Amino acid sequence: MKKTLINISCFAALAIGMVGCKSQLDDYYVDPDKTTNPTIEKLFSSIEDNNRARPNYTEMRTIALPMLAAFCQTATIDNKEERYVQPAGPVQDLWNDYYTPSNQGSDLNYNTGNGIVAQYRTMQRLYSNLPLDERPNFQIFMMAGKALLLDQTAQMIDMFGDIPFTEAGSLDMSNTISNAKFQDQKALYDTVLIGLKDVADWFTGTTPNAIASASFTAQDYLMRGSIDKWRRYVNSIRLRYLMRISMVDEARARTEVQEILANPILYPLVDGDGVGDNYSPASTDILLYQLTNYSNTPMNSFTEIRGQIAPDYMLNTVMKPANDPRIPFMFDKNTTKEGKPNKEYVAMPNTAILQGDSISYFATYDSTTYLTNGKLPGIYISASEVNFLKAEAFERWGLTGGTAQGSYELGVRQAIAFMYFLYSQNPNNREGLTMPSSITISQFLTQPSIAYSGDSNTKLAKIWTQKWLHFNVLQARQAWAEWRRTGYPQVYTLPSGRVGYELPPTRFLYPASEVAYNSSYDDAMRAKDKRDAKIFWMKE
Secondary structure (H helix, E strand, O other), X not given: OOOOOOOOOHHXXXXXXXXXXXXXXXXXXXXXXXXXXXXXXXXHHHHHOOOOOOOOHHXXXXXXXXXXXXXXXXXXXXXXXXXXXXXXXXXXXXXXXXXXXXXXXXXXXXXXXXOHHHHHHHHHHHHHOOOHHHHHXXXXXXXXXXXXXHHHHHHHXXXXXXXXXXXXXHHHHHOOOOOOOEEOHHHHHHHHHHHHHHHHHHHHHOOOOHHHHHHHHHHXXXXXXXXXXXXXXXHHHHHHHHHHOOOOOHHHHHHHHHHHHOOOOOOOOXXXXXXXXXXXXXXXXXXXXXXXXXXXXXXXXXXXXXXXXOOHHHHHHHHHHHOOOOHXXXXXXXXXXXXXXXXXXXXXXXXXXXXXXXXXXXOEEOHHHHHOOOOOOEEEXXXXXXXXXXXXHHHXXXXXXXXXXXXHHHHHHHHHHHHHHHHHHOOXXXXXXXXXXXXXXXXXXXXXXXXXXXXXXXXHHHHHHHHHHHHOOOOHHHHHHHHHHHOOOOOOOOOOOOOOOOOOOOOOOOOHHHHHHOOOOOHHHHHHOOOOXXXXXXXX
């Protein structure tokens, strides 16, 4: 294996403009595959084409379902002895896909990450070579691309801890070959937060010229060139990552979150503008839709690893006692041993030995919403998540700009509407379910386990549990991160008999390529590279 994973070469970064993924993106933007000359705007479009952000086969089958979601129990894990052992290949691929482009094949099922680091470094080089009078035409691509890069970087820190970043891709920038140093995760998170604030302020204070606006609208198939949506996205993920550090740097988080929440004109959010049951995820949320020529479904991602089994705690403990109106959209009842439909939704206990012949007797993730839905989008951030973040901030700190109960109840209403939205994306739905009525949802909000009542700790537990439920398997990265940050919900984790791997990890181990070939992986890094080491934002 060559020592090129972090020393990203110019060739690797430029490959997107040469061979490309042959994806039919003509409905959304000018296809970067149609040219042999990479340009800033075409590289930007390719950065948006990220199958690590979509619920496609590789991400779901190898990372999201068997690890991230299973560890925090938004997915059921097979009770085999090695269930908490990190498989080398998938994590190596995950690492590679952040640093180097791999979305260049013709099979969309196996195209994965877009090598956002490599592509953005090439954008930086091309931008630095532009005449000064041409830079205003491209600055919007640099700022939007930076926001996407910082978002993905925060997620890598959430999974690994310290990672190489500033020096990654140095070859394309400086023609200097060097091993990119691992950077302290807390300091790098600070870089992310400061960078997001800079991008947010730029979008607020800058009006792109006509050339930039036209080009950006043509190339930006994620948000169709909407400056308003970019502002909301950047402010919302900044809110997410400020709350992520709020258990260990509360003073900073509180101050900056208050600035955001008290100034909705200056810092608009992806919050649905106060609309609950009837809000439109397609209009407000930041979603990465499947490509027009994508014809697969998530079926194999689930069934190859028994990931379709309904999670025990989620269904049996959280949803059923509250008569949650999302249950029919999220789960199938399945059948009894006699082959008759089950009378109720019952998840297999997580203490059961998961044998193939018993799967069909318990509830599974819904076939229409999940297993056969080839139109499931990637979710960058949703209104429901933002309102749960706001609810936590209001509850903990008594900030101005809203109320904890109002934001919590709005988040629950939007989470139900979002689940119906996902269900309705499948053109082949057979059940003909309709959106639960406002009366039904209002009654649900009075259920003892849902109602915004109790002491502050009880209320926070409800906020965090509902956010975990909203993330489920489609936002497994966020579900795992928030579960480690908050400790909620307090699920029972069945210990494994494998010595040294009794419980799920708190972070991913570094891939073999870094251990073997990056000389910056020294004794200090080796001491940190433990499966039970905590990410810095995890409270003691």
